[in-house]
Amino acid sequence: MSVAESSINTEAGNFRHVPPPIVLVTGANSGVGLGICKRLLVQLCDANPSDALPQPFSSFHPEFKPKFANPKRTFPPTEDPWNDIPGFHVGRVQEGPDREAAKRAKNVRDNVKIEIEYVDLAMVDTIFKFGQLAKTKYPYISHLICNAGVASFAGMNWILCIRQLMLAPMAALTAPAFYTQHRGERSVDGLGWVWQSNYRRILPLLKACKHPLGPRVVWMSSLEASPEHFDQYDTQLLQTDHSYEAAKYQIDLISHGWVESDDTKIRHFVAHPGVCSTNISSALVGPVMDLLKVLMFYVARMFGSQNHTISPYTAAIAAVHLALAPLVFLSVPPRIQKKAPENPCLSCQSRVQQKVKRPHVRYGSATDAWGNPHVQLSPIKQYTAHAEMGRALLSKCEDRYLEVARERASPK
Numbered sequence: 001m002s003v004a005e006s007s008i009n010t011e012a013g014n015f016r017h018v019p020p021p022i023v024l025v026t027g028a029n030s031g032v033g034l035g036i037c038k039r040l041l042v043q044l045c046d047a048n049p050s051d052a053l054p055q056p057f058s059s060f061h062p063e064f065k066p067k068f069a070n071p072k073r074t075f076p077p078t079e080d081p082w083n084d085i086p087g088f089h090v091g092r093v094q095e096g097p098d099r100e101a102a103k104r105a106k107n108v109r110d111n112v113k114i115e116i117e118y119v120d121l122a123m124v125d126t127i128f129k130f131g132q133l134a135k136t137k138y139p140y141i142s143h144l145i146c147n148a149g150v151a152s153f154a155g156m157n158w159i160l161c162i163r164q165l166m167l168a169p170m171a172a173l174t175a176p177a178f179y180t181q182h183r184g185e186r187s188v189d190g191l192g193w194v195w196q197s198n199y200r201r202i203l204p205l206l207k208a209c210k211h212p213l214g215p216r217v218v219w220m221s222s223l224e225a226s227p228e229h230f231d232q233y234d235t236q237l238l239q240t241d242h243s244y245e246a247a248k249y250q251i252d253l254i255s256h257g258w259v260e261s262d263d264t265k266i267r268h269f270v271a272h273p274g275v276c277s278t279n280i281s282s283a284l285v286g287p288v289m290d291l292l293k294v295l296m297f298y299v300a301r302m303f304g305s306q307n308h309t310i311s312p313y314t315a316a317i318a319a320v321h322l323a324l325a326p327l328v329f330l331s332v333p334p335r336i337q338k339k340a341p342e343n344p345c346l347s348c349q350s351r352v353q354q355k356v357k358r359p360h361v362r363y364g365s366a367t368d369a370w371g372n373p374h375v376q377l378s379p380i381k382q383y384t385a386h387a388e389m390g391r392a393l394l395s396k397c398e399d400r401y402l403e404v405a406r407e408r409a410s411p412k
Contacts (some may be wrong), residue, residue, distance in 0.1 A: 026145065030149070030278070031278040041112070052324035057372055123189065133328035154180045154181055156285065157180055161178035177286070181244060186238070192235075198251065216267045221249075256270070257387075273316065274366055298310065359379045
């Protein structure tokens, strides 16, 4: 987990009265989580971050055409998040062509604090301890990006792989059905390992989320999330051969369940990184086949797929957009809003609560054929049919959280 605290002031104006963001990113040691941290740092170095601009789906500007950043500024940084930020690298302040931008980058680097916390998501005790640490160590958490998760992959069904590649090559490269997964794995706490690591670990962190302007929670889902493997009676995903897809679909349902039931100021969003190459597949098929897979991803992109982000840095754009963009640019899922009285003179009267119907969507990282990134919307599959099950699952998880919290609070 990585926590970044930013307190940035510019000469253009004093923003000290605005509480600085404190961003918590889970699973930030590698892959998409590390890409999110790097991309967020790059964007903060710009006075007008490109990832905060309205995307093509935004109802705020329906004719908006995304102006992609200079390709020289969008390639993945190296392991040091501060290295390779062209034009803004602190070591190039004297050489950079844009002195104001370089000055701002130095200001960002001098004020941002990056802290790394180690948490085992498969152990309830460590999760609760970190939740308590977050409450006491930080005055608030303004952004929680729930990226960490696991997949219990066992190997590949090569016959099924060849068959899917021949019959549906784009689907095979986007949502492969030929990975085999372990069944019935439990954590040291006796809970479903995949379920606990992908969702159960979030509840203690949600309790630490608070911010004067309302915190944002970004849930990282997947293109492979599918209701096909969702079973309302198998909450902990112990009886399925596709626990990863089911866990991600649970996240789709539960995140919107939070939106509809949460009476706090927390704003929940669902994002997915597209199709990204990480070290997970390399461990399954080896470096040679992994390189071949990446080359096929580029072919899929050239044939029109917008889902193949490939690079973790590019795959991070959806999460960073949700963290930085003004709410007016986002198509927010359904939540309770207050209806203003028709007569402004009657503003003192009690306001009527009403449901505002908006689509249940995910914000996905995407690219064009040349790798220029943007964000696109996709609907949550069969949400209406499974919404009630999602709310029941949310209630069950909340009850379990309260039970464990009481057990930990009671004297031994």
